[in-house]
Amino acid sequence: MTPTATPLRRPRLRLAALALTAALLGAGTPTAYAALTDESRPSTATTSSPKAAEGRPYIETSLLFGTARPNGGPPVTDKEFHAFVDEFVTPRFPDGLTVQDGYGQYRDSHGTIERERSYELILLYPTSEAGPNNPKIEQIRAAYMKRFGQESVARIDDRARVDF
Numbered sequence: 045m046t047p048t049a050t051p052l053r054r055p056r057l058r059l060a061a062l063a064l065t066a067a068l069l070g071a072g073t074p075t076a077y078a079a080l081t082d083e084s085r086p087s088t089a090t091t092s093s094p095k096a097a098e099g100r101p102y103i104e105t106s107l108l109f110g111t112a113r114p115n116g117g118p119p120v121t122d123k124e125f126h127a128f129v130d131e132f133v134t135p136r137f138p139d140g141l142t143v144q145d146g147y148g149q150y151r152d153s154h155g156t157i158e159r160e161r162s163y164e165l166i167l168l169y170p171t172s173e174a175g176p177n178n179p180k181i182e183q184i185r186a187a188y189m190k191r192f193g194q195e196s197v198a199r200i201d202d203r204a205r206v207d208f
Contacts, residue, residue, distance in 0.1 A: 098205050098207075099204075099205035099206045099207035100170065100205065100206055100207065101170070101171045101203065101204075101205065102168050102169060102170055102171060102203075102204045102205070102206040103168070103169055103170075103171055103173075103174050103177075103201055103202070103203060103204070104166065104167070104168050104201070104202045104203075104204040104206075105166070105167045105168075105169075105177075105181055105199065105200070105201050105202075106164055106165065106166050106167075106198075106199070106200040106202075107164070107165040107167075107181070107184065107185065107197055107198065107199055107200075108146070108148065108162060108163075108164055108197065108198035108199075108200075109125065109162060109163045109164075109165065109188055109194075109197055110148070110150070110158070110160050110162050110194055110197075111125070111160050111161045111162060111163070111192075112158050112159075112160035112161075113192060113193050113194075114152060114153075114158075114193060114194070114195055115193055117193070119160065119161065120192050124192075125143075125163055126143075128187075128188060128191065128192075129141075129143060129165070132183070132184050132187050132188070133165065133184055136180040136181075136183070136184065137167055137169075137177075137180070139169075140168075141165060141166065141167050142165070142166040143163055143164070143165050143166075144163065144164045144166070145161070145162075145163060146161070146162040146163060146164050147159075147160070147161055147162060148160060148162045152195060153195055167181070168204065168206055171203070181199065184197075185197040185199065
């Protein structure tokens, strides 16, 4: 798109590109794993009922982390990203998480299409924990943007039925 494109088309195109990236990252990949304590697992009596097979109500939050630096610096390395997960994510979500490698693209604030290696972080938590987890997730996003000079970290929240 040229710099003379209408301002209303850029957000739509960015949203479409983000949705396509999220769909491609999720296609054919396994569902996220989160370890739970024994007290949060259904009892064996509940497990044998047909309703238990449907799972329990959870929120699935996916965060999409780019690795290209807008200032032209070197991309975020695997070592840097995993150190970030250890320092910022694991303390906030010690029960479990999934990280998947990806590749995506988006249009940056200058109109340039950025193609980059990326990571998808998947968190699963009971719907009752959505309120307390929201600030933790926003802290993670803000810390990544600040540490690695990113314009954004995409967040996707969806309701899910989960059984472990």
